[in-house]
Amino acid sequence: MEGYCAATESLGQVNDNIQIVQTTLEETKVQAAEQRDKESRRNNIIIYSVPESDEARAENRNKEDVDFCMLLFNNVLHTGMAEDDITNVFRLGKRNSDTRRPLMVQLASYTFKNLIMENLYRWKHAEEKFKRVVIAHDMTKIERTECKRVVGS
Numbered sequence: 297m298e299g300y301c302a303a304t305e306s307l308g309q310v311n312d313n314i315q316i317v318q319t320t321l322e323e324t325k326v327q328a329a330e331q332r333d334k335e336s337r338r339n340n341i342i343i344y345s346v347p348e349s350d351e352a353r354a355e356n357r358n359k360e361d362v363d364f365c366m367l368l369f370n371n372v373l374h375t376g377m378a379e380d381d382i383t384n385v386f387r388l389g390k391r392n393s394d395t396r397r398p399l400m401v402q403l404a405s406y407t408f409k410n411l412i413m414e415n416l417y418r419w420k421h422a423e424e425k426f427k428r429v430v431i432a433h434d435m436t437k438i439e440r441t442e443c444k445r446v447v448g449s
Contacts, residue, residue: 330436330438333436334436334439337433337434337435337436338406338409339383339402339403339404339405339406339408339409340400340401340402340403340409340433340434341401341403341409341412341413341431341432341433341434342388342398342399342400342401342431342432342433342434343365343368343398343399343401343429343430343431343432344396344398344399344429344430344431344432345396345428345429345430346361346364346396346398346399346429347364347396347425348387348391348396348397349361357387358385358386361385361386361387361399362379362382362385364399365382365385365399365401366379366382367426368426368429369412372418372419372421372422372423372426373412373415373416373418373419374415374418375408375411375412375415377408377411380404381403381404381405381408382401382402382403382404383402383403383404384400384401384402385399385400385401385402386399386400387399387400388400400434412431413431413433416431
């Protein structure tokens with residue numbers, strides 16, 4: 297009977313160890329996914345309060361958004377960027393006449409993002425149409441939650 301109890305206890309310990317390993321593996325998978333998400337957003341910025349075009353065609357509206365970004369980056373922030381330095385520009389969310397959707401700007405490299413963020417101090421001299429615009433980092437859901445928690449306290 298004594299050997300049976302020791303074997304059962306040993307199996308219990310092995311089972312506990314397997315549970316710990318599985319939990320650690322799941323946590324590692326979540327952390328790896330978060331890291332990949334961060335890396336994919338590294339070169340992105342989000343611009344809020346950009347006026348939306350009334351153009352009927354999506355490509356014309358997108359062209360106006362790109363033009364707005366180029367004016368903002370070059371005339372206000374003086375970055376000297378070219379259109380080729382922007383990989384993609386698109387609106388987030390569904391089109392709605394009541395609200396201005398945020399503008400996602402994917403830049404060709406992290407250097408361009410840094411250049412924009414470092415020149416934000418020049419905003420105080422911007423013309424009126426750029427005054428209400430806000431530029432932010434593209435954060436993951438976990439980063440946004442953490443940011444709200446820190447700012448809210």
